Amino acid sequence: MSVPLDESYRYGLMTRLPTAQTTRAITELLDELEFDSIWVGDHIAFTTPILDPFLQLAQVAAYSNRLTVGTGVYLLPMRHPTPVAKQAASLDHLSGGRFIFGVGVGGEFPAEYAACGVPRAERGARLSESIAVIRKLWSGEPVSHEGRFFAFPEVHMQPAPVQPGGPPIWCGGRSDAALRRAGKLADGWISYVVTPQMYRDGLAKIAQAAADAKRDLTEFGTAHLLFTLIDDSYEAALDKASALLSQRYAMDFRAAAKKYAALGRPEDVAAKIAEFHDAGVRHLNLDLLGTPAERDVQLRRFAAEIRPLLGHAPARQDAAN
Secondary structure, eight states, rough: OOOOOOOOHHHHHHHOOSHHHHHHHHHHHHTTTTOEEEOOOOOSSSSSSSHHHHHHHHHHHHOOOOEEEEEEEEGGGGHHHHHHHHHHHHHHHHHHHOOOEEEEEOOOSSSHHHTTTGGGGHHHHHOOOOHHOOOOOOOHHEEEEEEESSSEEEEOOOOOOOTTTTEEEEEESSSSHHHHHHHHHEEEEEEOOOOHHHHHHHHHHHHHHHHTTTOOOOOOOEEEEEEEOOOOOHHHHHHHHHHHHHHHHHHHHHHHHHHHEEEEEEEHHHHHHHHHHHOOOOEEEEEEOSSSSHHHHHHHHHIIIIHHHHHBOOOOSSTTT
């Protein structure tokens, strides 16, 4: 069994939206350049400032009537799934059904879990049960739950999300456990710091888990967050990317940047993206490295110089499909 794939590229931007003015400006630019989606991350406590993802995306949805908005990824195990289900359903309404709910376990910063009163070792099991709870609450019907971590009597959460069954839930992660979870429970996979071959292998494991669970993956989304920096040479791009990512993650990121990022001249970046497309990625979420002004220049260069090299026009249907 394999994951069914179409041939189209869908382009998204992974970013942070620290002010209303920034949000409006980047949303208008993405619409102008015909990007398909915008994604934000999630942390309670991180090495740099970061706002709540639902609030950021609700503001984007108010400024654009076409962009899909997504969390890449929301650290669901640190929260109780019932209020999260309400927030996600609300964002689905405010976006007109243009929300993709990317979820994951995180864990790189244990203090986050301690601050939330959640044992870090339970994060995988909590994520799996939380997905089940959220899907129940999104049904639009009275539901109850009795599980290992969560239990409640019958409750009727209204309104149900705009998208039938709720927003697509895409799981992050690259461990075997995370890939099995994606195959058994998720509507898509959004990867991070993997090579094209690792992505290909991950899809095979997801497909096997889905087959074991007798699930149909016809509508399964395949996404990847790709660190990207366009420059006049690979070496210059690697130096800049290494410095920026090392600061962001408070560690030496040079070896990882060399292994996982798309760096260099437009043709270098396009070649790396084509490798990921060949491996099965259809939703490419660019993390363009640099200041906001540099990011905007990179976006325009990507649209003008790289997208034409890929030989595929942007998909014009809903990016959740």
